[in-house]
Amino acid sequence: MTVSGIDVASYQSDTYSTTGLGFVLVKATEGTGYANPRHAAQIATGRRHSLVVGHYHFVRPGSMTAQATYFLQHAAARAGDVLALDWEDTGVTGAQKDAWIEHVQAAAPRNRVLLYCNRDFWLHRDPTSFAGDGLWIADPGAPAGRPRVDFHWTIHQYSETGGLDRDVANFANTAALRAWAAKGTPAPAHEPFPGVAWFTLGRRSPVVAAMHARLVAVGCNHYASSANKDVIGSGDVASYEAWQRKYNTEHHKGWTGAALKWPPGKETWDALKVPNV
Incomplete structure (x- = not known):
């Protein structure tokens, strides 16, 4: 509505x-x-x-x-x-x-x-x-x-x-x-899923930096460095795919092929709990 x-x-x-x-x-x-x-x-x-x-x-x-x-x-x-x-x-x-x-x-x-x-x-x-x-x-x-x-x-x-x-x-x-x-409704604790099309290489956003930090925190760090961490790059792709493989294994999803590849999907994004920025 x-x-x-x-x-x-x-x-x-x-x-x-x-x-x-x-x-x-x-x-x-x-x-x-x-x-x-x-x-x-x-x-x-x-x-x-x-x-x-x-x-x-x-x-x-x-x-x-x-x-x-x-x-x-x-x-x-x-x-x-x-x-x-x-x-x-x-x-x-x-x-x-x-x-x-x-x-x-x-x-x-x-x-x-x-x-x-x-x-x-x-x-x-x-x-x-x-x-x-x-x-x-x-x-x-x-x-x-x-x-x-x-x-x-x-x-x-x-x-x-x-x-x-x-x-x-x-x-x-x-x-x-x-x-x-009136600010009677608090901001969500975590960033809502922005949609598959949002995850394009070169996009700059504070949400990307927050995603970077969460991927490192959950042990899926495939970044060469932390420079330009607010810009989507190859390190984000590799790190997020590692997160999808980890989530798949831990939750017995049985995903294969494209389901484990970039770009992120809503289920793994919500589970990553990227803090609201």
Whole structure:
């Protein structure tokens, strides 16, 4: 099940319809020189109708610290509000978007911080797969709640209808979304299985470094060194295949052939217990 929502900016009404909605995400700022003049009124409409509200920043090239500070000053978020980075400018690197998210997470510990981007940015421009507390993915070519990414998503922007961007949040109901936004639901202890397609050579991510550490810890160390341990390489392939052979033997699975080869499968990934990063 999912929760319906919308996202709005200055060109939408302050008094948008909230019928059937559980949340609204409102543009607050862009760069360090633009603040949405309707932001406060659009947020007030959401609060008045008991929606979970969020604020987002359209990032531009420049200082990420300055933009994060500008955003937080103008958003004036309350505890339990969602914060998000809108990453659409090709002049902003993956490392810079990571820096913005990390700065806001540190400065606003009572709020969830999301990354918004489209599939092209996520699949072809993002070298780290870092999305803060959750991925808000734009994929209007996919049915609602079925974005075409092999990664745990939090919000899917799936269409524009009636002049509004339409979204669904990956929660059973609005109460569950509100509890998560308020940090009433702890982060999972272990990284969820990111999908087979995620395990591509050359991918850089803190999850890869965490996997590296776990493979060493369970006695499947086939790494030549610990350099670039956050990048998937031949050492990860050899070490993970050793883990699959070990798991197969210890749990009497009877796997052979391709079942023991790279890439990882969900069962052995869950059993490896890669810590949440």
